[in-house]
Amino acid sequence: MAYDSVLEKKLARKTTRAIVDFDLIEDGDRVMVGLSGGKDSWALLRLLDALRRRAPIHFTLVAVNVDSGYDGYKHDTIARTCDEHGWEYRIEHTSIGDIIDDKLDARATPCSLCARLRRGVLYRVARDVGATKIALGHHADDFIETLLLNLFFAGALKAMPARLVSDDRRHVVIRPLVYVSEEEARDYTRMAGLPVIGCCCPACGDLSLQRQRVKRLLLDLEREHPGVKQSMLKALGNVAGRHLLDQRLNPVAELRAEVAEQLDKVALAT
Numbered sequence: 001m002a003y004d005s006v007l008e009k010k011l012a013r014k015t016t017r018a019i020v021d022f023d024l025i026e027d028g029d030r031v032m033v034g035l036s037g038g039k040d041s042w043a044l045l046r047l048l049d050a051l052r053r054r055a056p057i058h059f060t061l062v063a064v065n066v067d068s069g070y071d072g073y074k075h076d077t078i079a080r081t082c083d084e085h086g087w088e089y090r091i092e093h094t095s096i097g098d099i100i101d102d103k104l105d106a107r108a109t110p111c112s113l114c115a116r117l118r119r120g121v122l123y124r125v126a127r128d129v130g131a132t133k134i135a136l137g138h139h140a141d142d143f144i145e146t147l148l149l150n151l152f153f154a155g156a157l158k159a160m161p162a163r164l165v166s167d168d169r170r171h172v173v174i175r176p177l178v179y180v181s182e183e184e185a186r187d188y189t190r191m192a193g194l195p196v197i198g199c200c201c202p203a204c205g206d207l208s209l210q211r212q213r214v215k216r217l218l219l220d221l222e223r224e225h226p227g228v229k230q231s232m233l234k235a236l237g238n239v240a241g242r243h244l245l246d247q248r249l250n251p252v253a254e255l256r257a258e259v260a261e262q263l264d265k266v267a268l269a270t
Contacts, residue, residue, distance in 0.1 A: 007188055008050060014179040015047050022162040024174040025133065027057040031174075032131035034122055035063040035089065037078050037197030040137035043185040044177055045087065046192055048135065062129050063089040066121050068114070074197050081195055092125055123171055138175045141182040141218070144232045148214045157244065159236055181229075 019025050033048065035041045045063055052059060063082055067075045075091050082089040094117075126134050138160060147159040164173040177185065189196060221228045241249040 015176045018176050018178045029059040029132045031133045033063045033135045035065045039186045039189040039196050042189045042194040044137040065091045066118050067093045134173045139177040139180045145214045
């Protein structure tokens with residue numbers, strides 16, 4: 001397959017930086033890559049495979065595709081592509097689509113429920129394949145969009161971590177593309193000749209969804225102020241907790257004590 005080796009080296013450096021910064025992959029890991037067939041998961045799988053071949057540590061990869069059961073989903077194309085590249089893979093067929101249709105109101109957005117159901121399947125399969133890490137293809141734009149979605153619509157100042165330990169402590173979820181932009185992932189997947197597979201969900205591509213609205217907002221901001229997305233990503237690692245209103249970070253009693261201490265110092269000085 002033809003691809004741009006310069007671009008691959010650039011993205012490999014960014015992915016390596018993320019792995020080092022957040023301690024994402026360790027010697028002996030078996031990394032399960034969530035492979036949806038979209039551009040981001042293909043980019044992640046190929047980049048990790050390239051790094052695996054020359055990394056100073058030993059780790060293995062297995063791609064896992066969760067088939068939600070929608071008609072027309074090309075899981076056979078995913079299988080054929082993995083075979084062509086020599087990538088170990090597993091396709092898990094589910095009825096997630098039917099479950100969503102049964103449980104969700106017709107006017108509601110299915111993305112949140114679908115994500116929870118797919119995550120449950122990934123956790124179960126991770127145990128089956130002996131995975132020590134679960135790698136997801138979230139890129140820098142996903143981190144920024146999630147920050148704004150929570151800020152605008154959920155009343156929370158949070159995004160997503162590059163490394164997350166599940167509530168039951170059994171799984172470690174990693175996101176090695178945190179420094180890679182969506183545009184870079186798209187270009188890399190296209191240059192590598194990997195087939196982008198749509199999930200066939202009827203809600204995909206609906207521009208009325210909140211995430212799509214945030215995407216458009218960021219696109220406009222980046223056009224007017226180049227570098228604004230990079231600044232927002234940097235902000236996620238540069239949190240000034242004392243300048244927020246969360247009383248868990250700034251308990252009122254401690255703030256009062258701090259003010260009293262400062263006043264005492266001033267009084268003694270005079």
